[in-house]
Amino acid sequence: MTKINLYTVRADEIEHGMCVVMAKAADGRWLYHEGPKNFAFFTEQEANDLVARVIKAGQVNEQFWLSGGTGYGTSEHEYYLMECEYYER
Numbered sequence: 001m002t003k004i005n006l007y008t009v010r011a012d013e014i015e016h017g018m019c020v021v022m023a024k025a026a027d028g029r030w031l032y033h034e035g036p037k038n039f040a041f042f043t044e045q046e047a048n049d050l051v052a053r054v055i056k057a058g059q060v061n062e063q064f065w066l067s068g069g070t071g072y073g074t075s076e077h078e079y080y081l082m083e084c085e086y087y088e089r
Helices: 044-057 075-088
Strands: 003-015 018-025 030-033 059-061
Touching (some): 003 044, 018 044
Antiparallel strands (some): 003 059
């Protein structure tokens, strides 16, 4: 498993308490973690807990993080937002 050293990490609220965790790798890439297993997004508390764990570790495991192409702002991300809105009703 490839470990990636980080420059910064933060939780971003997408909508209605749904969050993603974004990290900037030391090599300049942005990485995204959209949610725990079987869920499209984190709750605010889950996102903040992950941020704290990542800050403590100073690195992430590449296997669990998406590199810019499929993360926040892409069509896959928009699909997850629509799916969450549908089940929120």
